[in-house]
Amino acid sequence: MAKRQLNFDIYHHPAVARVSAFVLVFNGERAGRIILAFPSDGAGIVKASVNAWAGPLADYNAMRGTAGGYGYDKMSSAIWDALYRADVPDLDDFGGRGESSVRTWFESLGYQLWDVL
Numbered sequence: 001m002a003k004r005q006l007n008f009d010i011y012h013h014p015a016v017a018r019v020s021a022f023v024l025v026f027n028g029e030r031a032g033r034i035i036l037a038f039p040s041d042g043a044g045i046v047k048a049s050v051n052a053w054a055g056p057l058a059d060y061n062a063m064r065g066t067a068g069g070y071g072y073d074k075m076s077s078a079i080w081d082a083l084y085r086a087d088v089p090d091l092d093d094f095g096g097r098g099e100s101s102v103r104t105w106f107e108s109l110g111y112q113l114w115d116v117l
Contacts, residue, residue: 021033021036021117022116024111024113026112032050032051032053035048036048042070043069046067046075048063048067050063050086051063063083064085065084065085073097075098075099077095080094080095
């Protein structure tokens, strides 16, 4: 008997559609993760969790940040807020400047960001 295949797009599921994730890679090894939760509307708060267990940010492991409001890139602002609240030294002000500025900053520390979700 043939198994019945499920047919759905998991990326459009409400619990998944508002989440984004990156893996931090340092020296070719998994070194951390960034998880973002987006609101169901554009006005809500974006929440970011940055965890690093290797590389220059390893001493700042459980970093959390938020960004709300309108008219700027909240994803980069929430990540910046997490790093700022953790007192990461020499932190460039990339908040509100988009994903490419986030990638540039992490790459300046020797990390690679891999999109997961």
